[in-house]
Amino acid sequence: MQLLLPLVNGAMKFNTPPRWPQPPADWTPPPGWSPDPSWPPAPEDWQFWIEDDPATASPAAAPRNTKKRTSLPTRLRKAWSYAASSDSRHWIFGGTGLAAGLLLGVVVGAVASSPTTPSAAGSSTAVDSSTADVDFGSTDIETAVEDCGLTDVAGISVGDEGHSVTIQTTGDENSYGAVVFEMVCVLQGLEASDSVISRMDNTRALDGRQTGTWGDFEASWGYHPDDGLNLVIEEM
Structure with a gap:
């Protein structure tokens, strides 16, 4: 076909x-x-x-549209509901196992040419896309990132020997980072709660850094329309 x-x-x-x-x-x-x-x-x-x-x-x-937005430009809750469908997962990954960002037309050239990594929104945490020193598959976080095909994607960094992951999405003035569907894939793999997803979806720049927990995980996040959303997930 x-x-x-x-x-x-x-x-x-x-x-x-x-x-x-x-x-x-x-x-x-x-x-x-x-x-x-x-x-x-x-x-x-x-x-x-x-x-x-x-x-x-x-x-x-x-x-x-040059008007500044104060909440997530791509509605996280909509992406979360969409990804919960087994049929939608086939759209995202197809038969190739490629990461969602590749299928959604992410401009990798702009990402590759970015000279610096922006600081985390509402945090001093720097984003490092290198995960070469991580032995994937031994922790839930490593498994989630690996299953999504995101072990070497800009804006997603696994740390603390696989017990934490930092995700930086793209923003209006930041082409370096992951797209929402990539972030959603990791959250889905970690079985994030609907309540935490809803809170992320409604986070505004003026809200500052937010926190939430589910199961064995604790998350903190901040959002700014220029920088995108910065999310840190730690295994407790």
């Missing part, structure tokens, strides 16, 4: 077949991706790609 984006002029968007789960916004299939076998077959001669209506064009194609 050919799902690759056709080489045509103009914006195109994926046309989801009937009874298939909706993919994330601006999703495009990575090489080797195939639909979940449990999904019903698409109708014969189904057009998987259709012209995108300018009125619903992706944010990248639309004029930039």
